Amino acid sequence: MIQTRIVANNGLLMRVAEAGTVGDPLVILAHGWPESWYSWRRQIDALAEAGFHVIAPDMRGYGDTDAPSDVRAYDIAHLAADMAGIVDEAGADQAVIVGHDWGSLVAWHAALLHPDRFRAVAALSVPYFGRPREAPTQIWKQRHGDCFYYILYHQEPGVAEAEYDANPEGLLRMLFSSPDTPRYAPVITNQHKDAGGWIGRWGMPKALPQWLSDEDLEFYVGEFSRAGFRGGLNYYRNFDRNHELMENVDPEVKIPALFIVGDQDLVIAGIDREQLEQRMRPVVPHLRHIEWLEGAGHWIQQERPEECNKTLLAFLQDL
Secondary structure, rough: OOOOEEEOOOOEEEEEEEEOOEEOOOOEOOOOOOOOOHHHHHOOOHHOOOEEEEEEEEEOOOOOOOOOOOOOHHHHHHHHHHHHHHHHHOOOOOOOEEEEEEHHHHHHHHHHHHOOEEEEEEEEEEOOOOOOOOOHHHHHHHHHEOOOHHHHHHOOHHHHHHHHHHOOHHHHHHHHOOOOOOOOOOOOOOOOHHHHOOOOOOEEEEEOOOOOOHHHHHHHHHHHHOOHHHHHHHEEOOOOOOOHOOOOOOOOOOEEEEEEEEEEOOHHOOOOHHHHHHHOHHHHOOOEEEEEOEEEEEEEHHHHHHEEEEEEEEHHHOO
C-alpha cells in the first residue's frame, strides 16, 4: 500500500511515496517532466509485492518537495546527489535506480557519479549515448535554427513557466496522450520560434488516453497549480552546465542496465532497435536488455504498465 511522507535529504525537504518493507532490496523510481511520484502509481505496489522496498520521490522542484530558487541548484550533480541521499535516508547500502524521461537522465548520471550507491540502473524512454562533443544547446540551435523547439523555449527563465502556470491543464492535456490519440488542429501553425508558445502547437487531444482518467489528470493539474512549473523547467536550463560538469567523468556506466522504450516515442524518433543498441553498447557495456514495445509512446510506464512491470521485475530478480 502506497504511503507518502516528508524526508530531509540533501538540504531539501522531499516528499516520497513508499511501499514495501524497510530492509528489502531498495528500488528508487525517478519521474520525469512534467510529472510526479504519481507517474509510478502502477509500479510501486507491484514491485513492493514482489519483495522490494520502493521509494518514488517528488523530484527536486516538484509537488511537495522543496524548489530552490537558484537555477544552478538543478544541475545533474544536485539531482544525482538527491538520489544517493534517498539511499542513505532509507538506511540501505545500495539501490537500483529506475528513471523515466528526465528521471532517466538522472538515473544514468546517478550511476556515473555515485557508482558505490547504485547496483543497477533501468531507464525508460531516454537512452544514454555518453557525453556529446558540443554543448547541447548549440547542437539544438544548429539543428532547429529559427524553428520552435521546446527545449530551447525552456531556456529563458520566466518565459515558459509564465505560459504553463497560466494554463497547467492545457499543457498537461496536450502532452499526456498516446501515439494514436486523435487531436484537433493546432492553433499555432507557424513553425517560427517567435510565433507563440508551446501549448497551441500540437493540437489538443479530443479525449484523454485510456491510461489517464479524469481523476489522474486532476491530480497532476493540482500538483502543478500548487507548485508551478519553474522547478522542472530549471532542469532544462542546466544542459550546458551539466555538459561542463561531466567533462572529466568516466562516461561508461559500469553497472547492469535495462532500457525500455516505445517505438513511437518521439525521443528516439528515427532510430530503430539495432541502431539504438549500437549507440548504447560502447558506453553501457553491461546493458542486459532493451525492451522495445511496439506501438507505445513516451509515457510508457503509465501507458503499458503490465509490460513495464514484467520487464522491470525480470531485471530486478535476475540481479
